[in-house]
Amino acid sequence: MREPATTSDTAEPATACGTAANLLTDNPELYEARFPDPDRLAGRWAEDTLRSHGAGQRVLDLGCGTGRDAAHLHRAGRTVTGADLSEAMLTYARTHHPGPDYLAADLREFALADREFDAVVCLDSALLYCHTNAELDGFLRSVRRCLAAGGLLVAEMRNGAFFLGRTDLLDAPRVDAFTWQGTAYRSTTTLSVDRTAQLLRRTRVWTAHDGSAPVEQRSAWRLLFPQELRHVLAGHGFEVLALYDGPGPRTDPPWHEGAAPGTATDADRLHLVARLLPTD
Template sequence: MSTGNLLTDHPELYEERFPDPDRLAARWAEDTLRRHGAGPRVLDVGCGTGRDAAWLHHHAGRRVTGIDTAETMLAHARRAHPGPDYHRGDMRDFDLGVTFDAVICLDSALLYCHTNDDLTAFLDRCRAHLTPGGLLIAEMRNGAFFLGNTELLDGPRTASFDWRGTTHTSHTTLWIDHGAQLLCRRRTWTADDGTPSPDRQEQHSAWRLLFPQELRYFLTTAGFEVLDLYDRPGPRTEPAWCEGNSPSGTTSSDRLHLVARFVDGH
């Protein structure tokens, strides 16, 4: 069995597996940017295939820059979702030499900061790239949800879909590394295209499980004022989400939504 990330290596397959025709995450981000009066320059950290960055650029009139660590994703973004400036960069040490009115991190991108040092380094990079009063906007898995909830951990989950005449099946197992405070994932892929030996890849990844008060502490220490921290509504918590919904202020669902303003120039 080979090791790899089938979805990262094949961005078209990623977009087929996780379709988002209404660009709900981008619309939520734009609604949040407008609500808090953000300027037009936006940095999308962990931009992936570029779908959200391009929507913000073309439909919301933002001047968007996207960074990601996967060159395959960036090549796809430049080809399939042109408009924004795309750069390869690590969220812990990127240096673009320009400032922005907002930094956005969608679909748990912030949680790839697995350690306290990682998160501190990322917030330092945000400070260096934000204008005074600039916003940090993120949506992510909610660490508090897993206190007493095991519904996402109860056994492997299997999903199949067709892409270009091939049926791809994923077998996904999630578990918590309590000491490291990580939600770990093992995903095995099989592709049945009629050949004698189906392709198999095993992917390992993890997200930091941040708790709301812990996140507040890191942000305050880094010179940010937390404006909003809530579980819903958001692009992955409300199937019929639309602009204008007000945050509920609770933190009991699987997703956590963050809005913070950079107020300290230290």
């Protein structure tokens, strides 16, 4: 899935965790109209990160959505596999963003027979659709199985620590509007923190001026904290090489070529680079 949006909004999940019918992920063209990324900022950030950490050529893009970032990595010369659970997204990606090999996979637990990768990329908070510890363990076990020795995990996601005492993104609904194929769409998005489940819950109501009934959709992200993330990764045999809040493709100001990673983990995004350590 992809979410080229501001820091207070995100794209709909590409059925990455078995979600039901979804207006955007069931209509990939509408998705790209709502979240345009003409400069391929997320793909460029991912390629720069892979290159700067010496990643090999074989890349798995987990939660690839419409395939924009996977195709950018392919054009950069990498051998790319894009994986997503949404068949609508995969069909669209094969047609509109060709080059990578696209296949269906559930990021919470997957096995890609006879495929080995030098890096796994998981952008746009896709990792956070692992809501439970068991799902997060399943994701990391699966990543470990398909990574070559010394392979990299590169992820970009929301930062659970940002919501400790902050309500910037919770105080009021966010309203967005755009027009696609002559129809004006409006979304009203409300975020709330479920502290018991450690989830950031989202309710989004869609309306359109074509007279169709409003549609309410719900989703959630796991809120992971920086030290918690380090601990979980270490338990699965990964060494964290970089963990910082910005700059990145969805920060303000956004990442640009030549920008150095920050040293804090305080803002609303986290950017992770971890290496799989050799086994004894």
